[in-house]
Amino acid sequence: MSLPLPRPLFAEPVPSLRWGVIGTNWIAAAFVRAVTRRTDQRVVAVAARDAERTAAFAATHGIPRVHAQPQDLIEDPAVDVVHIATPHSAHAALALAAIAAGKHVLVEKPLAASARDAREVADAARAAGVLVMEAMWTRYLPQADVLRQLLAAGTLGDVHQVDADFGFATPYDPAHRLWNPDLAGGALLDVGVYPISFASSVLGTPVRVQASGQRLANGVDLRASALLTSAGGAVAMVATSIVSELPNRALVVGSHGRLELRRPFYAPTETVLTTRAGGRAVTAGWTDDTFHDPYDALSYEAVALAGYAGQGRVESPLHPLDEVVSVLTTIEQVSAQLGVVPPPE
Ligand SMILES: NC(=O)c1ccc[n+]([C@@H]2O[C@H](COP(=O)([O-])OP(=O)(O)OC[C@H]3O[C@@H](n4cnc5c(N)ncnc54)[C@H](OP(=O)(O)O)[C@@H]3O)[C@@H](O)[C@H]2O)c1
Numbered sequence: 001m002s003l004p005l006p007r008p009l010f011a012e013p014v015p016s017l018r019w020g021v022i023g024t025n026w027i028a029a030a031f032v033r034a035v036t037r038r039t040d041q042r043v044v045a046v047a048a049r050d051a052e053r054t055a056a057f058a059a060t061h062g063i064p065r066v067h068a069q070p071q072d073l074i075e076d077p078a079v080d081v082v083h084i085a086t087p088h089s090a091h092a093a094l095a096l097a098a099i100a101a102g103k104h105v106l107v108e109k110p111l112a113a114s115a116r117d118a119r120e121v122a123d124a125a126r127a128a129g130v131l132v133m134e135a136m137w138t139r140y141l142p143q144a145d146v147l148r149q150l151l152a153a154g155t156l157g158d159v160h161q162v163d164a165d166f167g168f169a170t171p172y173d174p175a176h177r178l179w180n181p182d183l184a185g186g187a188l189l190d191v192g193v194y195p196i197s198f199a200s201s202v203l204g205t206p207v208r209v210q211a212s213g214q215r216l217a218n219g220v221d222l223r224a225s226a227l228l229t230s231a232g233g234a235v236a237m238v239a240t241s242i243v244s245e246l247p248n249r250a251l252v253v254g255s256h257g258r259l260e261l262r263r264p265f266y267a268p269t270e271t272v273l274t275t276r277a278g279g280r281a282v283t284a285g286w287t288d289d290t291f292h293d294p295y296d297a298l299s300y301e302a303v304a305l306a307g308y309a310g311q312g313r314v315e316s317p318l319h320p321l322d323e324v325v326s327v328l329t330t331i332e333q334v335s336a337q338l339g340v341v342p343p344p345e
Pocket of ligand 1: 022023024025026027028047048049050051053070085086087088090108109110135137177190
């Protein structure tokens with residue numbers, strides 16, 4: 001037994017788009033490195049509010065155009081597509097501005113800080129006829145295509161259960177965006193979106209959401225575990241945390257077998273299929289070690305956006321905007337069920 005080979009996203013070369021990046025912190029740097037090293041996409045502009053840091057970022061990454069304001073980058077005719085790499089709280093407003101300027105947009109996860117704002121972005125994108133994608137990079141990884149093929153072929157049988165989690169322990173720091181309600185802090189929006197989006201990719205929108213966990217009185221959630229039940233009775237068990245180290249793995253379990261995406265499931269990893277044959281467990285594995293730096297795999301989402309834009313699409317067929325809104329709705333349903341606790345010591 002062997003796993004299906006991941007299929008390339010596109011058979012033909014994709015257009016080489018001119019990207020403008022808003023934000024100069026961790027993900028902006030990782031994204032620019034990935035697309036520069038691994039694709040024909042061109043990062044031509046950068047903007048953030050701190051002029052010194054923005055100029056330094058441009059110099060480090062060889063970016064020719066530096067804008068003092070995000071709006072200047074959005075209006076720059078030399079930019080085809082805007083990558084929004086700011087705190088969650090700024091995503092929707094910047095996406096709406098980019099859409100209004102007729103630009104394609106790749107918005108870091110989560111697309112917006114609320115389902116309502118995400119719906120507004122989706123509606124605006126469709127009305128303007130531009131392509132907007134949430135940068136849920138896991139959807140575009142080769143291992144996601146292996147899973148899609150196994151599900152389409154029925155190799156796992158009837159899917160009964162999905163388990164997925166993403167969590168880490170970080171010290172309480174009210175100044176950091178993770179702990180700051182004004183910047184849409186908390187575990188759910190930052191990393192809980194990964195397991196909930198993964199569960200959605202397998203089971204769709206849940207019909208029942210039962211959750212436990214803790215949040216602060218200011219709304220910042222610390223940890224959450226949830227049982228998401230789908231219309232057919234399959235369940236997803238998802239968890240997230242910013243106060244504990246979770247296993248960070250994902251499992252899809254069906255009547256004929258199970259697929260495990262080993263830690264860390266949200267990046268290129270080892271994929272293991274276990275089925276039964278002749279009364280014995282049989283396993284087949286595949287490890288994605290394409291890149292020395294796993295974050296070079298951020299390049300897949302950039303290629304996906306360029307390819308879909310070239311095809312004239314206005315949303316990702318692998319991650320439609322209605323699903324992005326549905327995941328944020330699930331996050332809000334989980335959040336509403338958490339118990340309020342005082343801040344950590
Ligand atoms: N895909 C992934 O694996 C991954 C990993 C990490 C983070 N992320 C996502 O990426 C986003 C950014 O996270 P991060 O940790 O890299 O950075 P961050 O700490 O959120 O920093 C935000 C950056 O955006 C700029 N910024 C802040 N507020 C802004 C605003 N209102 N308008 C314009 N620019 C603003 C900041 O520079 P100035 O202060 O100079 O404006 C800074 O460079 C988050 O949404 C996060 O969820 C994704």
